[in-house]
Amino acid sequence: VRIVVLGGTGVVGRHVVELAIARSHDVASGSRHNRTGLPVPQHYVDLRTGHGLAELLHPDDVVIDVTNVTAMRAASAISAFEQTAGHVVTAAARARVTRLVLLSIVGIDEVPLGYYRGKLAQEATYRTGKVPVTVLRSTQFHEFPGQMLAAATRGPIAILPRSMIQPVAARDVASALLDAAEGPPVSRMPDLGGPEIHALPDLARRLLRSRNESTRVLAAWLPGRSARLMSQGALLLREGRTSSQTFDQWLTTADRRS
Numbered sequence: 329v330r331i332v333v334l335g336g337t338g339v340v341g342r343h344v345v346e347l348a349i350a351r352s353h354d355v356a357s358g359s360r361h362n363r364t365g366l367p368v369p370q371h372y373v374d375l376r377t378g379h380g381l382a383e384l385l386h387p388d389d390v391v392i393d394v395t396n397v398t399a400m401r402a403a404s405a406i407s408a409f410e411q412t413a414g415h416v417v418t419a420a421a422r423a424r425v426t427r428l429v430l431l432s433i434v435g436i437d438e439v440p441l442g443y444y445r446g447k448l449a450q451e452a453t454y455r456t457g458k459v460p461v462t463v464l465r466s467t468q469f470h471e472f473p474g475q476m477l478a479a480a481t482r483g484p485i486a487i488l489p490r491s492m493i494q495p496v497a498a499r500d501v502a503s504a505l506l507d508a509a510e511g512p513p514v515s516r517m518p519d520l521g522g523p524e525i526h527a528l529p530d531l532a533r534r535l536l537r538s539r540n541e542s543t544r545v546l547a548a549w550l551p552g553r554s555a556r557l558m559s560q561g562a563l564l565l566r567e568g569r570t571s572s573q574t575f576d577q578w579l580t581t582a583d584r585r586s
């Protein structure tokens with residue numbers, strides 16, 4: 329079985345590609361930009377238009393979708409995820425792909441953030457297709473505090489919400505996605521999270537210390553229902569599997585890319 333990774337150049341996608349090769353699969357990756365140093369041929373696809381999918385997908389492939397969209401407001405996130413997912417399910421049915429595996433996020437049905445409403449719409453669109461779908465929901469990656477810092481830093485200060493998160497190694501998420509691709513067809517894998525729960529600002533401070541950076545992190549009680557729910561633990565694993573690598577362990581590994 330060939331594994332096609334949509335978004336194989338991304339934070340989790342690179343791990344999916346590497347582990348799929350290590351598990352002796354034939355692997356192809358699709359995304360919009362070619363990056364240097366990829367271990368497999370990179371095919372041009374744009375899920376917003378569907379361009380390139382017909383050429384990339386073959387009968388009996390298993391497709392793992394780890395693409396992303398940048399929209400944060402509900403209307404644009406919903407429309408972007410419906411569009412990208414719609415193109416995948418249509419092209420997958422035409423190509424007679426065996427199975428689709430989609431990565432989603434723990435807690436998206438509890439927290440009404442625009443981006444999470446987009447992820448719910450992505451899951452729902454996947455379910456409308458003819459090809460069987462397996463969804464894996466994970467908690468935030470170890471890379472998440474760094475992504476939030478990059479977005480929130482203004483000069484010497486970063487203001488971050490007091491969200492509680494349970495960060496997980498992107499490599500462990502990639503491994504679970506491959507288990508889903510290789511295993512029997514199930515609609516939903518057990519949710520996956522990391523071994524520890526932390527406040528987001530605390531992890532951002534640890535990351536900055538490890539980089540010897542002096543940015544000051546202010547932990548804020550942000551207004552709104554989503555911020556309140558996230559500070560109360562709505563993004564944490566309720567039931568499912570926990571993986572073993574902690575945030576501090578990840579900080580010292582070669583997996584770390586930020």
Ligand SMILES: NC(=O)c1ccc[n+]([C@@H]2O[C@H](COP(=O)([O-])OP(=O)(O)OC[C@H]3O[C@@H](n4cnc5c(N)ncnc54)[C@H](OP(=O)(O)O)[C@@H]3O)[C@@H](O)[C@H]2O)c1
Pocket residue numbers: 334335336337338339340341358359360361362373374375376394395396397412431432433434447466467468469470471472
């Ligand atoms: N970050 C987290 O903590 C976290 C936690 C749980 C689940 N997730 C989910 O995991 C998925 C992947 O997240 P990530 O952080 O790994 O994303 P990422 O690093 O932003 O990577 C996204 C990948 O998708 C490709 N891509 C983006 N738009 C595309 C398009 N229109 N057509 C084709 N390829 C496209 C990107 O390459 P190009 O830009 O070159 O096209 C890249 O390879 C997301 O759906 C996210 O919701 C993330």
